[in-house]
Amino acid sequence: MIKALTSLLLVFAINGLGFNAQAHGFKAGDLTINHPYATPSLKGSKTGAAYIRSIKNNGKQADQLISARTTVAESVELHQMQMDGDVMKMRPVSAIDLPANAELRMMHGTPDGYHLMLMNLKQPLKDGDRFQLWLQFKNSGERQVMVYVQTPKSGTPAHHH
Incomplete structure (x- = not known):
């Protein structure tokens, strides 16, 4: 009885922590896509x-991830973020390689990392929003995922152009 009650309380405690604590994953062929998220957009x-x-x-x-689309942005x-001398620069790439039996992290603040740039937003992205994103893979086809908008743990907004 106590064990069952403890388990139930643990479930309520975890659910009460909000979406930041909830992992969400998706499958596309042999790919596992874990926790797609966006950062709030800057005013204007x-x-x-x-x-x-x-x-x-x-x-x-x-x-390879070869493209993506969403209804919240025109494109x-x-x-990819890359160092050019002592300056960090952002460059568009035609594809993102996903080697066999490997894991790629596309996280905010990762040097030499990748991200998806949402161009010409149709509305501002606010903390707590959600939106659909379609990821197109060369071999695994297209997969629709849910993206959660959340402020990075550092509390600072993401870089923007």
Whole structure:
């Protein structure tokens, strides 16, 4: 009885922590897409950034993320952060490689990392919002995911153009 009550209280406690504590994952072929999220957009900005905590390729064949789309922005660009001398620069890329049996992290603040740039936002992204994002993979096809808008743990908004 006490064990069952403790388990029930633990479930309520975890659910009461809010969406930041709730992992959400999606499958696309051999790929596991964990916790897609975006950061709130800056006031007056027409761009936003979306990230994915990890994309794990559980297969024996490499794959690529080749495009993305959403209804909250006119277009989505794949971007990579790279050091150019002592300056961090953001560059569009045509695809993001997903090697076989490997995991890629696309997280806010990751140096030399990738993210999805949301171009010409149709409305500001606010903490707590959710939106649909369609990811197109070369081998695993298209997968629709739910993106949660959340302020990064550091409390600072994401970089924007």
